[in-house]
Amino acid sequence: MHRFANPARFMRLSEPALPWLATATALLLGVGLVLALFVAPPDYQQGESVRIMFIHVPSAWMAMCAYTSLAAASACALIWRHPLAEIAAEETAPLGATFTGLCLVSGSLWGQPMWGTWWAWDARMTSVLVLFFLYLGYMALSSAFDDPVRGRRAAAILALVGFVNVPIIKFSVDWWNTLHQPASVLRMGGPTIDPSLLWPLLVMGLAFTLLFATLLVVRMRAALIERKIRALEVTQLEAADSRVFG
């Protein structure tokens, strides 16, 4: 656990890994998009608009995956005072909020031609909207204190409390029979979706996961560098101070 708590080690390990991660993301995203937009057949009921699924479903997965990692990182930060986990959690939140927003917007665009409505107060959609507000609350809380450490710790507790929403989202379509379709990929007894659509979806899911990982590493590196710059500025100011006031 503590072997990886060292920010310098993280910078050293992530530097050579980042180009590989980025290349893999670009490759998979390219292959996935070609499969999703050109190779996959149009759905017999939904026609071409089924292709929104290849953005919508992976965003939804990542929205929940990002919240789960946010909660896990927060737990590590609270229990072991792990400095990297703290940064990881803080940098995960805007990414998760973006994926959640993408999921809500693409779902709305898909809902209009399919269900004839932009929005319905269905259990799945409402719980994802709550997830979006949880991300916003996390970010608002972590930036609401003059002491950034205190803000991050308070936000970490909020992330753990808000985690109750994730299983609610996952099982909302099974518990409440509403407009949103029930689970069709991750379910007991295997997926019910046709392989011609399932494979591009899985490739896109993996591509989104790698995209999340790449962006997270970039953001974490940027945050660490920013801290280093701030620390240098403070020492410079102190040096200037001591020259003036001796």
Added chain:
Amino acid sequence: MSGFRALLLRDLRLAFRQGGDGLMAVIFFVLAALLFPFGLGPEPEALARDAVGIVWVMALLASLLALDRLFQGDWEDGTLDLMALSPLPLELAVLAKALAHWLLSGLPLLVAAPIVASMLQFDAASLPRLVLALALGTPTLSLLGAVGAALTLGARRAAVLVSLLVLPLEIPVLIFGVAAADPAGIGDGLTHVMVLGALLALALPLCPWAAAAALRQALE
């Protein structure tokens, strides 16, 4: 347990000596609920249909009112440090303060809700279930509110921030609370009452624990 009682009585006494701070929540609840006939139009059928939702949303908002002061005063004058040092676990201290908050804001709502509901032409036969649902739901609101208040202790614009954090978490209470008393609702309202009880049973140990953790961060 004597520490718990002392803390609870102290909070209640403080509220009464400050001249009816607790009454504010009820007055807000009644006043805001009575704005709806003006906003929606006074047709009895429309009001009767929306009465449960209005009562519940107003209960949610009324429970937010005093939240930002829940720990603020004690934090500013150092009482919170003494509570953390006292033999009473901080979790129980949070529980005592949440209970005081509920006695001052939730319990008066239970008394006012039937009056407001009947003014909104709500079906009298479903009233006991509405009160039962509120009795189970409002303590959960106070407990979740205590977590929000503890998290935002010392934050900038804490009062607004509390609502941003707490309202999303309170949505399940709202959903099942409305379903429990809705005469036009699907199925048996009692199942929803039981879910409200389950939510309270979950919040009772978890919320004081999270709030106490947040308070310890604030005191560091």
